[in-house]
Amino acid sequence: MYQNETIKLLRNEFTQRLLTDGGIEKGMRVLDVGCGSGDVSIMAAEMVGDSGEVVGFDISENALSIARNAVKEKHISIVQFIQADIADLPESIGTFDAIIGRRVLMYQSDAAQSISSLLPYLTAKGKMIFQESDCMTASFHADSMPLHTKVQNWTWDTVAKEGGNIHIGRQLYSLMKNAKLNILLTRAEAILHTFESGSDFGWAAKMMEPRMISQGVATAEEIDTNTLEDRLQLELGGSDTPFIRDMAFGICAEKINYIPQNKQKSISLPVITLFVQ
Numbered sequence: 565m566y567q568n569e570t571i572k573l574l575r576n577e578f579t580q581r582l583l584t585d586g587g588i589e590k591g592m593r594v595l596d597v598g599c600g601s602g603d604v605s606i607m608a609a610e611m612v613g614d615s616g617e618v619v620g621f622d623i624s625e626n627a628l629s630i631a632r633n634a635v636k637e638k639h640i641s642i643v644q645f646i647q648a649d650i651a652d653l654p655e656s657i658g659t660f661d662a663i664i665g666r667r668v669l670m671y672q673s674d675a676a677q678s679i680s681s682l683l684p685y686l687t688a689k690g691k692m693i694f695q696e697s698d699c700m701t702a703s704f705h706a707d708s709m710p711l712h713t714k715v716q717n718w719t720w721d722t723v724a725k726e727g728g729n730i731h732i733g734r735q736l737y738s739l740m741k742n743a744k745l746n747i748l749l750t751r752a753e754a755i756l757h758t759f760e761s762g763s764d765f766g767w768a769a770k771m772m773e774p775r776m777i778s779q780g781v782a783t784a785e786e787i788d789t790n791t792l793e794d795r796l797q798l799e800l801g802g803s804d805t806p807f808i809r810d811m812a813f814g815i816c817a818e819k820i821n822y823i824p825q826n827k828q829k830s831i832s833l834p835v836i837t838l839f840v841q
């Protein structure tokens with residue numbers, strides 16, 4: 565199988581850097597929102613160490629069982645996974661020094677509401693760190709790389725048809741700012757798919773094939789997962805331009821000075837008049 569280990573490493577490396585630079589450190593208690601199969605929770609666990617703790621939650625019991633197996637295999641004991649919905653988290657999970665999440669806000673019908681419903685679970689000086697993708701590069705190489713373009717469109721069209729927000733990346737900064745959080749770090753990065761790196765499109769299409777078919781975006785014959793990776797690699801080999809699938813956006817913010825909306829008071833400031841001669 566081509567790929568994807570390189571691309572996967574690059575994608576995870578962005579997350580890793582975001583979490584480190586965003587201030588995840590030893591001893592912290594971290595909540596991973598929409599943890600899926602646990603990749604980000606495991607990354608956070610390595611950063612907080614044995615004196616810390618990570619709680620990952622997800623609505624999908626399937627994803628959680630993969631996540632539980634992954635931590636078991638790695639003998640990580642400081643991570644626990646629970647089934648929960650962002651909108652309905654149990655109070656008993658307590659508060660966290662950091663709330664993190666990757667590619668989960670894009671699936672919320674009201675991402676602003678999701679962020680504000682998480683804030684009570686953040687300690688007074690807590691950090692909130694989200695990474696979301698944006699389909700901002702659709703048709704970037706439409707002429708020179710038709711197969712990559714086609715697979716890219718299948719992927720994003722499927723997510724859009726499922727109700728996902730394919731432009732959440734560019735909206736992340738304002739979502740977090742509007743939540744009255746203090747923005748600490750902002751970044752965006754794209755991965756270049758080249759002949760040398762391989763592409764993760766074949767892997768993504770294989771993973772998403774049932775969803776692509778059920779959304780009527782592509783047929784099994786069109787996708788043809790048996791030959792797709794070879795065809796993609798052939799296309800990369802014949803191109804001297806890299807292909808960009810999406811842009812990853814990462815924002816880190818802190819809760820300092822945050823006042824919940826129902827506690828906000830209007831304050832009258834004294835009027836100061838300056839006389840300039």
Ligand SMILES: C[S@@+](CC[C@H](N)C(=O)[O-])C[C@H]1O[C@@H](n2cnc3c(N)ncnc32)[C@H](O)[C@@H]1O
Binds near residue numbers: 603622665672
């Ligand atoms: C694209 S996956 C990302 C998984 C993981 N964060 C990662 O980056 O590897 C999105 C995950 O969010 C979960 N999810 C979506 N909406 C959710 C909600 N309202 N509450 C909890 N989990 C949710 C999905 O079940 C899925 O596992």
